[in-house]
Amino acid sequence: MSCCTPDGSCSTTAAPAAGSGITTVYNVSGMTCGHCEAAVTKAVGALEGVTAVTVDVTGGRVSITSNAEPDDATVADAIDDAGYELVGRAD
Secondary structure, three states: OOOEOOOOOEOOOOOOOOOOOEEEEEEEEOOOOHHHHHHHHHHHHOOOOEEEEEEEOOOOEEEEEEOOOOOHHHHHHHHHHOOOEEEEEOO
């Protein structure tokens, strides 16, 4: 279904998908390539309650969408186990 109307205008008032969750962005150091992206995605994606993970290697950021507020220590442990360092939450 498109958000565009027959007259060509677009509606931006659509409600977000139910259960879309909470998105939290972290700064992570040590990521340099696609392998890093895959390793962090796998490690963080395996955490309970995580529904999506987006890794920006160039920007050094990991966005996590979860059902509830993530536990920073648990996320840090997963990232550490993957071989990288969680620096903190992004501003």
